[in-house]
Structure formats: structure tokens, C-alpha cells
Amino acid sequence: MTALAPIAVPAALDSPFVQSLVSLIRAEDSYGAWENRGDARLLEDYIVTKAEKRAMPIMGDPDPDTIDRVEKFYKAVGLTIEKQCGLMASPMMKMSHEGFGRVVLLVGRLVAFSKSLRDVHRFGFEDVEMLAAEGMKATGQAAAVIAQFPDVARA
Amino acid sequence: MTALAPIAVPAALDSPFVQSLVSLIRAEDSYGAWENRGDARLLEDYIVTKAEKRAMPIMGDPDPDTIDRVEKFYKAVGLTIEKQCGLMASPMMKMSHEGFGRVVLLVGRLVAFSKSLRDVHRFGFEDVEMLAAEGMKATGQAAAVIAQFPDVARA
Numbered sequence: 001m002t003a004l005a006p007i008a009v010p011a012a013l014d015s016p017f018v019q020s021l022v023s024l025i026r027a028e029d030s031y032g033a034w035e036n037r038g039d040a041r042l043l044e045d046y047i048v049t050k051a052e053k054r055a056m057p058i059m060g061d062p063d064p065d066t067i068d069r070v071e072k073f074y075k076a077v078g079l080t081i082e083k084q085c086g087l088m089a090s091p092m093m094k095m096s097h098e099g100f101g102r103v104v105l106l107v108g109r110l111v112a113f114s115k116s117l118r119d120v121h122r123f124g125f126e127d128v129e130m131l132a133a134e135g136m137k138a139t140g141q142a143a144a145v146i147a148q149f150p151d152v153a154r155a
Numbered sequence: 156m157t158a159l160a161p162i163a164v165p166a167a168l169d170s171p172f173v174q175s176l177v178s179l180i181r182a183e184d185s186y187g188a189w190e191n192r193g194d195a196r197l198l199e200d201y202i203v204t205k206a207e208k209r210a211m212p213i214m215g216d217p218d219p220d221t222i223d224r225v226e227k228f229y230k231a232v233g234l235t236i237e238k239q240c241g242l243m244a245s246p247m248m249k250m251s252h253e254g255f256g257r258v259v260l261l262v263g264r265l266v267a268f269s270k271s272l273r274d275v276h277r278f279g280f281e282d283v284e285m286l287a288a289e290g291m292k293a294t295g296q297a298a299a300v301i302a303q304f305p306d307v308a309r310a
Contacts, residue, residue: 092247092249092257092259093249094247094248102247104247104261106259106266106269108266109265109266109269109300109304109307110264110265110266110307111261111263111264111265111266114261114264145264149264149304149306149307149310152264152265152304152307155304
């Protein structure tokens with residue numbers, strides 16, 4: 001018998017955004033309980049398929065875990081920006097308990113990223129590729145705004 | 156007998172900031188219960204004297220009413236900026252439950268005002284004059300930043 005082929009790791013897992021997100025999740029693992037878990041397993045909560053979303057109520061109050069997950073997503077965007085530009089990006093999120101709100105990433109005096117949030121109780125992505133793509137898209141948008149107003153980002 | 160002298164209204168009550176704050180408080184009075192209350196009476200919760208502060212514990216968890224009061228203070232700063240510059244200023248506040256946090260006022264893509272908060276459980280001002288002075292100070296600081304980066308505030 002030949003050796004088993006190595007399990008293919010999706011390239012998305014190596015994207016700077018996903019690596020930032022994984023490092024934030026692992027930072028909370030004070031007791032090393034997840035040390036032997038692969039990155040894909042740690043990201044499981046971020047994967048919500050279309051079918052799963054359909055099964056969820058249209059309106060719903062997001063639970064604290066979900067809000068925490070959204071917050072970590074944007075923290076990871078901030079961390080990726082920081083790695084790319086060397087400027088600290090701090091997220092701020094404002095949520096009504098019904099799942100509507102706004103998230104911003106502040107770099108110096110600049111609002112580098114701003115997004116309205118809705119249906120937060122159904123927050124999630126079809127697969128790791130989509131998760132990586134959305135995270136990198138937000139990072140790219142913020143980087144473009146920083147490039148447009150570099151003085152404000154450094155103010 | 157001569158007519159009673161009119162009760163002196165402190166000039167601070169007429170400051171644009173205090174008028175904004177009063178209008179936000181009155182906006183919540185859906186049933187007109189406070190219609191006959193004077194402005195000074197509505198602001199009572201904002202007045203915490205030095206002696207009262209001394210009587211409060213040094214560390215403490217702010218209750219929701221206090222957090223709401225702080226938020227309304229910065230909303231009123233935002234409203235005053237809006238009246239002065241014609242640009243909308245939206246406040247965002249982030250609080251740990253221990254009473255530490257940060258508040259920002261966002262105008263377009265500009266962080267017009269940013270302040271670290273601490274000891275929020277003891278939030279309050281010696282008198283209406285101090286309340287007005289602090290509100291107008293924050294408004295002035297934000298206006299200066301907007302004047303420095305007008306394009307970003309309009310972006």
C-alpha cells in the first residue's frame with residue numbers, strides 16, 4: 001500500500017486575515033485545551049451554510065457568543081491592517097439587542113472602515129474560502145481609505 | 156407689596172450644549188410627565204458634588220442609568236457640533252462593565268473627538284456651570300479637529 005496522500009489544506013486558511021483570526025481565538029485558550037485542534041476546527045463556529053441560515057428565524061436576538069464572534073472577526077481585520085500598514089486599528093462596535101448595529105475600525109483619527117450590521121444572529125460564512133474572502137475584502141477597503149488619508153491615519 | 160423678582164436662570168443653562176442635552180432628555184418624555192419641570196431639574200442627575208463623589212466607592216460597576224447618562228452627554232456634544240458645523244456627529248461608546256472605556260464622536264470619516272473613560276460610576280459635575288463648561292470644551296475640541304481635516308469630515 002502506498003502512503004496516504006496528505007490532507008489538502010485550503011489556501012484560504014493561510015490568508016493573512018484567517019491567520020489573524022486564528023491567533024485571536026488561540027489567544028483565549030489559556031489552558032491549551034485546543035492545542036491539538038487544527039485551525040479549520042477552531043473556525044467551525046464561523047461557518048454557517050445557506051441551509052443552516054434558512055433554518056434560523058428571520059428576526060432574532062443575537063446571543064453573547066455570536067456578538068463575540070462578530071467582534072473577533074473585526075478585531076482580526078484590525079490586526080491584519082496593523083500587520084500590513086504598521087498602524088494600529090481599533091474596532092468599535094455598537095449593537096442594539098435586536099441584532100442591528102454598526103462596526104468601525106479606527107486608525108489614528110481616521111475611520112478606516114465602517115459597516116452597518118444587521119441580522120447578526122445569522123452571522124457566518126458558507127465556507128472558509130468565503131470567510132477569508134470577506135475578511136480580506138474588509139482589510140483591503142480599510143487599506144484603501146488609509147492610503148487616501150495617510151496623515152489622518154497617523155494623527 | 157412689590158412683585159417677586161424673577162428667579163435668576165444661570166447663563167450656563169442657555170449654553171448650546173446644555174440646550175442640546177435638555178432636548179435629548181425631553182425627547183424621551185413621551186407622556187409629557189416632565190413638561191412642567193424646569194431644565195435645571197431635568198439635569199439634576201448630572202450634578203454630583205465633590206462630597207457626593209467622596210462618599211462613593213473608588214471602584215464600582217456603573218449601573219445602566221449611569222452609562223445611559225454618559226452616552227447622552229456625548230450625544231449632546233454630537234448634537235451641538237451638528238448645530239455648529241452642519242455635519243452629523245455620531246457617538247460610539249465602548250465600556251467594560253468595570254467602568255473603563257472609550258467614547259468617540261465620528262464625523263464622516265473623521266474621529267472628531269476621542270476620550271478614554273474611567274470611574275464612570277462617579278460620572279457627574281459639581282454644578283450646571285461645570286456641566287456646561289465640559290460639554291462646550293468637548294464641542295470646541297471636536298470643532299478644531301474638524302477645521303483641521305474638513306475633507307475627511309465630509310468624506
